[in-house]
Amino acid sequence: MNLITKFINLIAVPLSLGLSIIYILPRVGIAESPRRLQNWQISQKFIPPNRQAPRTTAGGGSRGDSCDLASNETLQPLIPQNKLGLTLAERPTLYWFVPQISVPTAHFSILDDKGIVYATTVKLPNKPGIIGFTLPSNAPSLKVGKQYHWYFAIACNPEEPEKEMTVDGWIERIQTTSALSQQLARTNPQQLSQVYANAGIWHEALHTLVKQRLANPNDRQSPAVGDLTVTANWQVLLESVGLKNLVSQPLINKYRENTQPPQHRHRCKP
Template sequence: MKWIKPSQYFLVFSLPLYLNFVQLALTAQAQLSQQNKTWQISQTFKPPKRGAPPASAGGSTRGGSCLADKKLITPLIPPNKLGLTLSQHPTFFWHLPESSVKTAKFLLLTDDDRTEFYTTSFTLPNRSGIVSFKLPDSAPALAIGKTYHWYFTILCDAQDSSENPIVDGWVERIQPELPLSQALAKANLQNLPSIYAEAGIWHEALTTLVQLRRSEPNNLKVRIDWRQFFKSVGLSAIAPSPVINCCTSKNSSSN
């Protein structure tokens, strides 16, 4: 009979315990890593699980005679046309083709389109690209939990509105939950777009991405994140377009 040395006994009986310990340690590490990735870096926009807004009263988009080759305005909004925001005065974005007319109108309605909340007009740029309009601080603040219907139109024909290209969408201001507020409080500009995109906060996700693109135009990661964000909402064709400084109210009114 061949005897086993005491050291071999120790190895035989301790090996399973060691492997079990290693497995427990790896599991705990994976769980901790997953917790730390609550707001992981991902530039894919994740729409929140919410009901779709009402159908547009007059369709979505139509072209106009004053647009080059009768191309269309493209609103930069999620596929369901509802953009969430945390801001009292969010920023709206559109992609515009070249136009022979330089005046556009923005209208914000509430109460099922029965009440004019805010309206303004502004001058358009001389070239095609992505433009934005920030609701000014002088405008009424969006109320938390309320949905607003906006319209954007280019005034091709002041006498016949049927010739004016128009797009519309909805915006709703929400109150951030505590984990989101804590993540935002710790984040820098480089992390903000992914935090907003992960939480489904459209207006701030795109606004911070635009800020990064303007401040770091040659940053490869910023350019990749930009393309990924647009691709995730079916707007890949818009991603190469320049971001143009526009637009400021020429006149405005509110309720």
């Protein structure tokens, strides 16, 4: 009996170790998956550049008393919290959330230190959502290293132009580096927004994700761990700059046909 008992014990020990290993392996896999997700989220977050926009007296947004709004939502720009967005483009695309409003057009203008560089009217949608506006070919190209101040205003009552919703921000065009150019060239198109976000280039990071969302209108975040989609990218980027309230807002992509002839450039009085 002693020999049989010893034999059983010899078999039981390796068997118990094997079961322990089998039990541990799934636990290791589960622990590592959220870690991969967390690392991805950190890489997708927008990293602000080491520069600030000039101080201005204009607020981030205001509601006119005569605005006929169907909800408590208000006009809001999709820009970083310091109100400065970098771009690599000569004529970048800017985005705003526009609430439900009966006014058909808004006024957009961009200024430098001498006065108005470009101004036009922008058609507004008949439903709330995020709209974009690309500086057209007849607008002067942005110069590298120069900060421009832009305004987007909706006059809620043509009879009272002083009552309007207005938002403003700053934009600066920078020169790409050879290292960034090489990184962009070898990056998967689905991950370009991450490269721009890590480099602090806001307008390209946002515009890249907008184009991906429009190309994948039925995209949804998969419940599978590690299956990261366009919707998830969009959510993480906006939340990283305090725009969580706009994550679920629809995109309205009719901005390419919404401009009218530009106004003449005016010089600021000395």
